[in-house]
Amino acid sequence: MTDLVIRNVRPLGKAATDIAVAGGRIAAMGTNLPANGALVEDGGGALLLPGxxxxxxxxxxxxxxxxxxxxxxxxxxxxxxxxxxxxxxxxxxxxxxxxxxxxxxxxxxxxxxxxxxxxxxxxxxxxxxxxxxxxxxxxxxxxxxxxxxxxxxxxxxxxxxxxxxxxxxxxxxxxxxxxxxxxxxxxxxxxxxxxxxxxxxxxxxxxxxxxxxxxxxxxxxxxxxxxxxxxxxxxxxxxxxxxxxxxxxxxxxxxxxxxxxxxxxxxxxxxxxxxxxxxxxxxxxxxxxxxxxxxxxxxxxxxxxxxxxxxxxxxxxxxxxxxxxxxxxxxxxxxxxxxxxxxGLPDYGLKVGDFADLVLVEGRTLTEAVVTLPQRKLVVKRGRVVARDGEALVEAA
Amino acid sequence: MTDLVIRNVRPLGKAATDIAVAGGRIAAMGTNLPANGALVEDGGGALLLPGxxxxxxxxxxxxxxxxxxxxxxxxxxxxxxxxxxxxxxxxxxxxxxxxxxxxxxxxxxxxxxxxxxxxxxxxxxxxxxxxxxxxxxxxxxxxxxxxxxxxxxxxxxxxxxxxxxxxxxxxxxxxxxxxxxxxxxxxxxxxxxxxxxxxxxxxxxxxxxxxxxxxxxxxxxxxxxxxxxxxxxxxxxxxxxxxxxxxxxxxxxxxxxxxxxxxxxxxxxxxxxxxxxxxxxxxxxxxxxxxxxxxxxxxxxxxxxxxxxxxxxxxxxxxxxxxxxxxxxxxxxxxxxxxxxxxGLPDYGLKVGDFADLVLVEGRTLTEAVVTLPQRKLVVKRGRVVARDGEALVEAA
Structure with a gap:
């Protein structure tokens, strides 16, 4: 049961892929992953980092x-x-x-x-x-x-x-x-x-x-x-x-x-x-x-x-x-x-099976992202979108 | 002949004032300055810095x-x-x-x-x-x-x-x-x-x-x-x-x-x-x-x-x-x-008579502006608005 598919992201600057999330974990990576009714986000070729x-x-x-x-x-x-x-x-x-x-x-x-x-x-x-x-x-x-x-x-x-x-x-x-x-x-x-x-x-x-x-x-x-x-x-x-x-x-x-x-x-x-x-x-x-x-x-x-x-x-x-x-x-x-x-965080990373703690940022390379500090396009915690375009989806007040 | 009036700005964090510009220089500072048909910008209580x-x-x-x-x-x-x-x-x-x-x-x-x-x-x-x-x-x-x-x-x-x-x-x-x-x-x-x-x-x-x-x-x-x-x-x-x-x-x-x-x-x-x-x-x-x-x-x-x-x-x-x-x-x-x-820039500063090279930024204090790095709300060069809300009004291409 896929919960979320993010299309067209470059894990740590590598070749573009889709990433599917199920049960809070990375369920699959590859091109043209089926959505199966899950929420779909367009990564737009952004860099994909672990949280x-x-x-x-x-x-x-x-x-x-x-x-x-x-x-x-x-x-x-x-x-x-x-x-x-x-x-x-x-x-x-x-x-x-x-x-x-x-x-x-x-x-x-x-x-x-x-x-x-x-x-x-x-x-x-x-x-x-x-x-x-x-x-x-x-x-x-x-x-x-x-x-x-x-x-x-x-x-x-x-x-x-x-x-x-x-x-x-x-x-x-x-x-x-x-x-x-x-x-x-x-x-x-x-x-x-x-x-x-x-x-x-x-x-x-x-x-x-x-x-x-x-x-x-x-x-x-x-x-x-x-x-x-x-x-x-x-x-x-x-x-x-x-x-x-x-x-x-x-x-x-x-x-x-x-x-x-x-x-x-x-x-x-x-x-x-x-x-x-x-x-x-x-x-x-x-x-x-x-x-x-x-x-x-x-x-x-x-x-x-x-x-x-x-x-x-x-x-x-x-x-x-x-x-x-x-x-x-x-x-x-x-x-x-x-x-x-x-x-000591368990199952951290961008492999299938790791928790889906993910960040999308614009950048041609990882170094460019580090020096230009782009807004975080999407932030995902355990498969759930928690921030978008630099704004958290939770509040403090 | 006033060219520009910026209302409600705090020069270097001091008390709010208006500032009038004529001939590329600061012509007057004070409250409720007359616009005399000049362009009026609302400073909204922002900090005013020299360029x-x-x-x-x-x-x-x-x-x-x-x-x-x-x-x-x-x-x-x-x-x-x-x-x-x-x-x-x-x-x-x-x-x-x-x-x-x-x-x-x-x-x-x-x-x-x-x-x-x-x-x-x-x-x-x-x-x-x-x-x-x-x-x-x-x-x-x-x-x-x-x-x-x-x-x-x-x-x-x-x-x-x-x-x-x-x-x-x-x-x-x-x-x-x-x-x-x-x-x-x-x-x-x-x-x-x-x-x-x-x-x-x-x-x-x-x-x-x-x-x-x-x-x-x-x-x-x-x-x-x-x-x-x-x-x-x-x-x-x-x-x-x-x-x-x-x-x-x-x-x-x-x-x-x-x-x-x-x-x-x-x-x-x-x-x-x-x-x-x-x-x-x-x-x-x-x-x-x-x-x-x-x-x-x-x-x-x-x-x-x-x-x-x-x-x-x-x-x-x-x-x-x-x-x-x-x-x-x-x-x-x-x-x-x-x-x-x-x-060796002549007539630089925020006194009447100085060239009107001005920057407006949000911040309660100068130190807050330095640590939070707000977008530049307005940038003025010799009395002319050259940038607004973080975007230059001139192009490079």
Whole structure:
């Protein structure tokens, strides 16, 4: 029983084909597929991509749709953390509504799965989790949403946070978050022991924000690798940002990347312009699962971001000085297959039998789509059309 | 005799006003200005900016509108130069048509003045200049266009190039270009002596591409400063890119920035993600005239770029880790007033008496416009509407 046929699309830029969807999965690909009474969409020769994967964002605290807030905070992470925790209350930020707003923007831009961190702290308790979990429930048919319990304000330095993290994981957070075990928590052993203990006890993966630069970050990386191996957590640990891998010591970083690959630790980089970043091609060549994301957007940290993972591929490619088409395509792959690998999404891709999470965009080549950022012509989630011509077919309000 | 009245606009985010234009200049600002039979546009409360300034690009060699060319070239500058010189002939690139295409894109995005480098070399002679000069003539009423004679393939290393540069300046190039006196030309004294001699003899300003990194770039900078002072060329010399000023030595770079300010040398940075950049805020605080540009776009060097100088302000701000509204506004200022200062554009701005080069965009604040990149609602050049709702009212074909 075919539900949907999309005619004349070019999967990842290859020869034009039709694609038939049944039961939320790709049922057939080929020319002149029979419609059998199913809904038919004309792809018009557009590029066909698998759904874009937003593997690192903070849905609970975007200011999208709220009054404009002038940013006057200092640029160091500690100041941004403290300012945000205070201002969320002043502004009366609603995590359910704000996360819905960003989810709708993401769907309009072709994202079919999101991993979001949510703040867990002693000021707001589990309010962020509850709000984003409500959004996860509300949009369950149109997007996959993973939630990371994230101790944004620190864990060892704020008594009561560990217990809240434990409770968050019991109440539905999917992943154990961590944050700068040295630079924010000032207790790398304590912090990482708690993170890995929570992961083991709850049987859940780990995703650690590691902004720590240079030698400090490499030191922490060593401790993360040691614990990943000791607990047998290959394929279950992601290190996000990993600025320290941008250190200007190619041989040393190269050796560490091989070690990271060997331990089955995964990486996330947003490709930020103003700080060192992990060398993308070297990391991919080492065999590391590598994903990307928008990070916080239009929030109390910074005004930037638009939830467009096609643009994120461009940013990531440009940040890594990639100009050749074949390299730009690898950056796009990070925002599709890389994200799916890190998030552990089953049956992701463009093969018959895969879930029908699909995006159509105009472009002669994949690289042209990455640099021109065409409107998403059609976005399909599990076989259902969820956005068309840049507009989501679901609402946030 | 009023020609145009735009009602209800907020100049640089300030209180709403009307603006009246006569004879290509701003004739009056205030509420309820009389129309006196002039054309009336409703600004609808939009932000009013002075025309955006594209102070560094390469109009002669974009591939816009041509067949897609897969980029397979190595990433070093020398390889890119040689590949481009060869491929321009293979592709039959037409500098007049290609520059027209990019100019139209720029106008649609609110740019009212462009400084373009054009390649001068012994393979193509003055063909680039002739093509872009034809475009300058063709669009004279709708955009200001300055042309830099640019020895892209090197000058001392290619016999006959100096004579071509001289001829280009006689035939209408406005500015003397230069390029990596050490790294490309391997003769800093010879290269800079020629550049400054051409400038003095033709009475024209200088704009030098300086990609040279670290100590090498600082060495060349010293030679440029010395010659600028010796020839009394304060306010006439621009150093573009200036990656060496991104060196991680704050005190030393700070002292050099003060010296640059003292010599009246100006800077251009596109805010590239993957290389060091001059520290924007420190340079502005030193009093340096600072502009920005798209650089080469959709060309044989790299596939990126969209000629949007509002987005360039965003890129520049993000690259310099600027998140506070007041800082983001300084990056926007670089793409308006900074560009006008470097290009020496007379009567630029939003005061009565200034030329009516105007852009209207939606946004609650200037920073919101920089991060959301709204379509340009209206673009006015010398009092004439040249673009509306993101579309130029002139054509390239």
């Amino acid at each position: 874009l994967i937003e593997a690192h964002t903070h849905l609970d605290k975007t200011l999208l749709g709220m009054d404009w807030v002038e940013n006057v905070v200092a640029s160091d992470i500690r100041s941004k953390i403290d300012n945000e925790r205070e201002m969320k209350g002043v502004l009366g930020l609603d995590p359910a509504l704000q996360s819905a707003r960003q989810v709708v923007m993401s769907i309009a831009r072709g994202t079919t799965a999101i991993r979001s961190h949510v703040d867990i702290d002693t000021t707001y308790g589990l309010a962020g989790l509850e709000g984003v979990a409500a959004t996860r429930e509300r949009y369950a048919d149109v997007i996959d949403l993973q939630i990371v319990a994230f101790p944004q304000s620190g864990m060892m330095i704020r008594k009561g946070t560990v217990e809240l993290m434990d409770e968050a994981l019991r109440q539905g957070a999917d992943i154990v978050g961590g944050l700068d075990p040295c630079a924010i928590d000032f207790d790398p052993k304590g912090h990482l022991d708690v993170v890995f203990d929570l992961a083991v006890r709850h049987g859940k993966p780990i995703d650690i924000h590691l902004h720590e630069p240079g030698e400090l970050g490499l030191f922490t990386f060593g401790m993360i690798l040691e614990r990943t191996r000791a607990h047998g957590l290959a394929g279950k640990v992601t290190v996000s940002h990993a600025f320290s891998l941008g250190m200007n010591d190619y041989l040393r970083v190269g050796r560490l990347l091989d070690e990271i690959a060997g331990a089955g630790v995964m990486l996330m980089s947003t490709g930020p312009a103003g700080v060192p970043v992990p060398p993308l091609i070297r990391a991919l060549d080492a065999g590391i699962a590598f994903c990307s994301g928008t990070d916080g957007m239009r929030d109390l940290w910074n005004p930037y971001g638009n939830a467009d993972m096609l643009q994120r591929a461009q940013i990531l490619a440009d940040r890594n000085n990639l100009s050749r088409d074949a390299e730009v395509e690898r950056a796009l792959d990070v925002c599709t297959f890389g994200g799916a690998a890190v998030m | 955006l300034i594209e102070a560094h690009t390469h109009l002669d060699k974009t591939l816009l509108g041509m067949d897609w060319v897969e980029n397979v070239v190595a990433s070093d500058i020398r390889s890119k130069i040689d590949n481009e010189r060869e491929m321009k002939g293979v592709l039959g690139l037409d500098p007049a048509l290609q520059s027209a295409r990019q100019v139209v894109m720029s106008i649609a995005r609110g740019t009212t003045a462009i400084r373009s480098h054009v390649d001068i070399d012994t393979t193509y002679g003055l063909a680039g200049l002739e093509g872009v000069a034809a475009t300058r003539e063709r669009y004279a009423d709708v955009i200001d266009l300055q042309i830099v004679a640019f020895p892209q393939s090197g000058m001392m290393i290619r016999k006959g190039t100096v004579e071509l540069m001289d001829e280009a300046l006689r035939q209408g190039a406005d500015i003397v270009g230069g390029l990596d006196p050490c790294a490309i030309d391997f003769d800093p004294k010879g290269h800079l002596d020629v550049v400054f001699d051409l400038a003095v003899r033709h009475g024209k300003p200088i704009d030098i591409h300086l990609h040279e990194p670290g100590e090498l770039g600082l060495f060349t900078f010293g030679m440029i400063l010395e010659r600028t002072r010796a020839h009394g060329l304060a306010g006439k010399v621009t150093v573009s890119h200036a990656f060496s000023l991104g060196m991680n030595d704050y005190l030393r770079v700070g002292r050099l920035l003060d010296e640059i300010a003292g010599a009246g040398v100006m800077l251009m940075s596109t805010g590239p993600a993957g290389v060091p950049v001059p520290p924007l805020i420190r340079a502005l605080d030193a009093g340096i005239a600072f502009c920005s540009g798209t650089d080469g776009m959709r060309d044989l060097w790299n596939p990126y770029g969209n000629a949007d100088m509002l987005q360039r302000a965003q890129i520049l701000a993000d690259r310099n880790n600027l998140s506070r509204d007041a800082e983001v506004e300084r990056a926007l200022d670089v793409c308006t007033f900074g560009g006008a200062a470097v290009m």
